[in-house]
């Protein structure tokens with residue numbers, strides 16, 4: 001009961017977990033460990049673990065309150081026997097603290113709504129470390145808002161960007177083309193770009 005009380009509720013996850021889950025069902029491998037970077041409340045993680053029972057969904061987050069929430073969600077959903085506990089992972093602290101077991105069973109990396117709420121050095125770190133950890137043909141899947149050719153794709157994304165910058169001048173909606181270039185430099189080629197509800201994108205990168 002006590003663990004359940006630590007559950008956090010991020011409203012966006014209610015709206016986007018269905019559409020993101022559909023993309024994952026098209027692209028995720030059928031087995032192995034999926035590493036989720038910046039898992040937040042853990043609401044995505046437990047739903048995806050339930051949706052994809054043959055994989056191990058490894059959540060992570062640097063925020064201890066978020067990791068407590070993830071643990072509470074795992075407990076609440078009775079997934080403790082199936083789903084590992086979250087790890088303390090901050091993308092720019094490299095190498096990431098992954099066990100040999102996680103590294104050897106890793107089949108994909110998923111990152112939802114991180115790169116606009118962190119400095120650009122975090123985007124570089126995410127790609128550099130993913131480029132090292134993923135093996136040939138394995139995927140890095142990103143979800144979030146992006147600019148295209150330097151322009152916001154909607155007024156709401158423009159306003160969202162303004163509010164991000166007001167909170168931290170190093171945050172901001174990233175340019176799709178610039179992120180793809182960072183991927184290319186790290187042997188992560190763009191496989192697909194999928195338009196998602198509410199002016200978000202899913203970008204699928206594949207290790208060369």
Ligand SMILES: C[S@@+](CC[C@H](N)C(=O)[O-])C[C@H]1O[C@@H](n2cnc3c(N)ncnc32)[C@H](O)[C@@H]1O
Pocket residue numbers: 010012013037038039040041044061062063066089090091092111112113114117118122
């Ligand atoms: C907007 S929330 C998104 C959470 C979740 N993925 C979702 O979509 O609900 C951003 C998350 O990124 C985490 N975060 C912030 N800076 C980070 C960093 N440098 N490395 C990894 N995660 C980070 C935060 O703790 C937070 O949980």
